[in-house]
Amino acid sequence: MSRNFYADEGAFVGSSKGPLLPDILHTEDVSTKTLPTGNQIYDSKALDSWFSGIRKYVTHKYYIYKTELDTQKSAAANEWKSVQDYVSQHVLTDDYEKQELLVPSSALALGAFFTGRVLSNRRNWGFDSPLNTTKAGILTRNPSALGRVLTSIPSRVLLPWVLTGTVLSQLTPVTWNNSVKALEQDVLPADLVARYHEIWNQLLVDGVQKTSASVHRNVDASLQQGIGEVRRYLVKKLDL
Structure with a gap:
């Protein structure tokens, strides 16, 4: 039995007259180039145009984004420089406070601020204590009235900032006053500032301060009257 599967035992040699290109490419769209090594490179003009x-x-997009990024960086640098100049000219005007007191204050x-956070934390007043239940018996812990006041929502929001402002206003009064003035004039809306001052005057100036002054006058008058009566009594008894 012959080992060949075909009748013709002669070796078949294939031949190609050109490059093996897909049918979708036209030969006029393909250019060839021969390298010094003898290899040929086939280049498609359509693919070249697409990749180009x-x-x-x-x-183009890279340069657009790069230009926009450089513009934003320049604008941010200018804004930061403007903020520094504004703070130096309107807030940090006292050289002694700026050089000696700003860092420690x-x-x-x-x-x-953290003290205020600790004081207004509910866990520090027994609200979340395992003994704050009826099952604890005589060991039951009930938060005091002061604890309820300090852990209320307004206190938890305002107390840390009030303590912070108090420290800064006492240690660096010039810088603090300049900061408040700059905040009112250049940051907050004018209507809000006017309303805030109106409420402040009603509560503090017309309320607390006037009441305190009235109490002070009444107490002073009562003390003077009492001292006068004691003196008259002593004069009468001692026949002075």
Whole structure:
């Protein structure tokens, strides 16, 4: 039995007259180039045009984003420089406070802020204690009235900032006043500032301060009257 599967035992040698290209490519769209090594490179003009368009599009977008990023960086640097100049000219006007008191007062103000957070924390007043239940018997812990006041929502929001402002206003009064003035004039809306001052005057100036002054006058008058009566009594008894 012959080992060949075909009748013709001669070796078949294939031949090709050109490059093996897909049918979708036309030979007129393909250019060839022979390298010094003898290898041939086939280049499609359509693919070259497509890749060139993609490259130009990506390059164009890159330069657009790079220009926008550089613009934003420059604007941010200018804004930061403007903020520094504004703070130097309108807030940090006292050289002694700026050079000697600003750093320690900032550290103490930070400590005051965390102190306010500790004082207004419900866990520190027994609200979340395992003994704060009826099952604890005689060991039951009930938060005091002071604890309820300090852990209320307004206190938890305002107390840390009030303590911080108090420390800064006492240690660096000039810087604090300048900061408040700058905040009112250049940051907050004018209507809000006017309303805030109106409420402040009603509660503090017309309320607390006037009441305190009235109580002070009444107490002073009562003391003077009492002292006068004691003196008259002594004069009468001693026949002076």
